[in-house]
Amino acid sequence: MADTTQNGPVLAADGTPLKRSLSRALRMQKTRALMLVAPLLLFVLITFLLPIADMLFRSVENNIVSDTLPKTVVALREWDPASGEAPGEEVYAALAADLQVAEENKTHTRVGTRLNYENPGISSLFRKAGRRVSKWDIETDGPFKEQFLDMDKDWGKVEIWQTIQTYSPTMTNGYFLNSVDLMKGADGVEVRPENERIYITLFIRTFIMSLVITCACIVLGYPVAWLLANLPTRSANMLMILVLLPFWTSLLVRTSAWKVMLQQQGVINETLVWLGLVADDARLVMINNQFGTIVAMTHILLPFMILPMYSVMQTINPSYLRAAKSLGATNWTAFWRVYFPNSVPGIGAGSILVFILAIGYYITPELVGGTKGVFISNRIAFHISTSLNWGLAAALGTILLAVVLLLYWTYDKIVGIDNVKLG
Amino acid sequence: MKLSKLSALAASTALCAPAVFAEEMANELTLVSWGGAYQASQIKAYVEPYLAMHPEVKVVWDESSAEATAKMRAMTEAGNVTWDLVDAVASDAMRMCDEGLIEELDHDAVLAAAPDGTPASEDFGELLVSDCFVPQIVYSTTFGYRTDLVGDNPPDNICAIFDLETYPGKRALQKRPIDNMEWALYCDGVAKDEIYDVLSTPEGVEQALAKLDTIKDQVVWWTAGAETPQLLADGEVVMGSTFNGRLFSAIAEQNQPIGMLWDMQSFDLDGWVVPAGLPADRKARVMDFLKFATDTQRLADQAKYISYGPARKSSAPLVGQHAELGIDMAPHMPTDPANAGNVHVYDYEWWADNRDDLDAKFQAWLAK
Structure with missing residues (x-):
């Protein structure tokens, strides 16, 4: 025994050093585990993470200008917008050559659309120019500056050329600046004019309203979850069905139902008027505003709060409460000092679920939000499907994602993520 | 590749x-x-x-x-x-x-x-x-009003939407700048053929939004065309804009007490691509x-x-009669001469250029 410890490493039965043998066995185990999760991992990677990464990358990507107008971008480098004068003939000649190629590939209107997000009017300038330039002979038809100005005097505007110059690098922070109400001006970053500022307001509103909705869910859901966990099984099952029933009903149906309930000619107002509590010409405005959004979303998200709370409360041993009372605690003390702390992990889990669902919510605010109750996600949806400004949508989405991760991290620091339980 | x-x-x-x-x-x-x-x-x-x-x-x-x-x-x-x-x-x-x-x-x-x-x-x-683009139909965005809520003075002019004294109550407008900005300028005294020139200037945009401001707290903003007929049927609004076909089916097929206001209807096209x-x-x-x-x-x-x-x-x-109702369709067409006396001609090119810019301003104004 003393011999083996003195002379070299411990050996396994087959003569290999024990350390190596052990690590081999572990490696095999790890590989097997990895192989088992590999299908899921690949699936998540390909169908979820990569598309998201690709979408987020659009928030900085800006190849289109330098790809479509390569010669113009190079020629424009020399030009100084501070001179207050349009660039010289060589830039116009480069643009003519670029546009001719672009027109053939039908990409000139795409670059026009891209630049139009920054400077309204460029879209039609490019559309018209493409049509005209395709008929020119680049070798012989110069000089081109005059011809461009003839086509549209806007081609002589410094701002147009400045926009092309500013957005010629292949990466841009323009979308991100735009999504926090800033813009690239003549001398660096500027604040947008007041009548175009909207995103900061929407971000703040989204977070405040989501917080209010989460709190409302806690207050309304806690007693229900407590009842569910403490009633006899039969009545608890009945109650459970009542909680789940709206969960199974279409989102649109529930939202529309709230419209019928809350509108000025709706059920609640009619009842109040009939009871004489509200005058007929002073009916309450409860929909198409923040109030309507909060009510409808609280109702829709409530099950996400109740279910985790319920499953945590079920695990709280009732003998704790009895023990507290037998030691002389009042009902309230027993609840507050013993029961409540045990149920906090459920509140944490429910709050994270509800809050994260709420800040990304789209349909309900769109339908009942009016003007003051819409969320940032409504603007993201608008830029994805209507304005096709996917770069801006991606930037807004990235910010939203970053803020959520930041909140999650803060939550972990303050409450501790170990303290969250789903059951 | x-x-x-x-x-x-x-x-x-x-x-x-x-x-x-x-x-x-x-x-x-x-x-x-x-x-x-x-x-x-x-x-x-x-x-x-x-x-x-x-x-x-x-x-x-x-x-x-x-x-x-x-x-x-x-x-x-x-x-x-x-x-x-x-x-x-x-x-x-x-x-x-x-x-x-x-x-x-x-x-x-x-x-x-x-x-x-x-x-x-x-x-x-x-x-x-x-x-x-191959167009199929011409449709219009125009107004319907509740015949029983306007008394014996039914509106025949688009500017009724800005007239809260004669026609109190809420109005339904589409939640986008297109059409609304033009109607606002028109009712603020801008000549019809100058609307887009005025709207091209920052002052023109301010003017249009200021006009819309006068009714802002009385407007229900819609996004889906089915909303206005529903709001009219519920009596939530006294008048509202939507696609003329939606109003037709509310009036002719569902017999709702709704009247058509064709003045300054905004023509648009739908077709195949x-x-x-x-x-x-x-x-x-x-x-x-x-x-x-x-x-x-x-x-x-x-x-x-x-x-x-x-x-x-x-x-x-x-164009003949409705397949099921048997009524003449011509008088219900937005293009019928009786309805098309005063129309607003929507400028596609102008909006293609200015849509994103005006939308940002419009949304900022809405959120204020």
Whole structure:
């Protein structure tokens, strides 16, 4: 025994050093585990993470200008917008050559659309120019500056050329600046004019309203979850069905139902008027505003709060409460000092679920939000499907994602993520 | 890489078997439309007759026209366009055309001439607002009002929407700057042909928003066309804008106490676009269907089922009676002379340039 410890490493039965043998066995185990999760991992990677990464990358990507107008971008480098004068003939000649190629590939209107997000009017300038330039002979038809100005005097505007110059690098922070109400001006970053500022307001509103909705869910859901966990099984099952029933009903149906309930000619107002509590010409405005959004979303998200709370409360041993009372605690003390702390992990889990669902919510605010109750996600949806400004949508989405991760991290620091339980 | 492969493929098919491919037509046709009464009118007026002539064809519907531009772009980027023919409003068609997502068409070559031989480009006339677009119908965004809530003084002027004294109560307006800005300027005394000039200046935008400000707290903003008829039926609003076909069905089919206010109605177009780069056999089928579905008789037939005006001039005299209600459709068409006395002509080009900018300002104003 003393011999083996003195002379070299411990050996396994087959003569290999024990350390190596052990690590081999572990490696095999790890590989097997990895192989088992590999299908899921690949699936998540390909169908979820990569598309998201690709979408987020659009928030900085800006190849289109330098790809479509390569010669113009190079020629424009020399030009100084501070001179207050349009660039010289060589830039116009480069643009003519670029546009001719672009027109053939039908990409000139795409670059026009891209630049139009920054400077309204460029879209039609490019559309018209493409049509005209395709008929020119680049070798012989110069000089081109005059011809461009003839086509549209806007081609002589410094701002147009400045926009092309500013957005010629292949990466841009323009979308991100735009999504926090800033813009690239003549001398660096500027604040947008007041009548175009909207995103900061929407971000703040989204977070405040989501917080209010989460709190409302806690207050309304806690007693229900407590009842569910403490009633006899039969009545608890009945109650459970009542909680789940709206969960199974279409989102649109529930939202529309709230419209019928809350509108000025709706059920609640009619009842109040009939009871004489509200005058007929002073009916309450409860929909198409923040109030309507909060009510409808609280109702829709409530099950996400109740279910985790319920499953945590079920695990709280009732003998704790009895023990507290037998030691002389009042009902309230027993609840507050013993029961409540045990149920906090459920509140944490429910709050994270509800809050994260709420800040990304789209349909309900769109339908009942009016003007003051819409969320940032409504603007993201608008830029994805209507304005096709996917770069801006991606930037807004990235910010939203970053803020959520930041909140999650803060939550972990303050409450501790170990303290969250789903059951 | 993908592109070069594609073009190699296209070149080889073009070299090897142009004749075979030109003859062969795919037997499945994926049509994209709006669903609801509009799609039903398309089915009745030309899809069912086409299927009767070509029993081998199977039509698949996708009710995605509202998100057509975004989905077309996503499909094109993924290199897998599953749609064959897409119904879209003119402004979306222009956008997709600019993005290179849809095919440019030679209208005279691919569309049927009018019965008297007038070429298609003349028959459609100025409604061919984009090279990629084949219009089917003219619709309008206009106002309906509750006949029982306006007393014996029904509105006959668009500016009634800004007149809170004569017509108290809420109004429903579409949640977008288009049309609303023009109506606001018009009712603020700007001459009709100067509206877009004024709106091109920052002061003009301020002026329009200031006018809208006077009714802002009395407006319910809608996003789906079905909302206004519902709001009118519930008595939530006293008047509201929507598509004229929606008002027609609320009035004629559901007998709601709603009246039409045609003054300054805003014309718009809806039509077909063909996705770019379809395989030859699918494209052949699409073109065959498109030619049939947009001929003079078919467009006139569509007006039997919905109160939107046919886009061809030659179809107008053929518009008859509603297929089920048996009422004359002509007086319900936005293009009828009695209704089209004072119309607002929507400037596509101007909005294509200024839509994003004005939308940012409009949304900022809404959020204030």
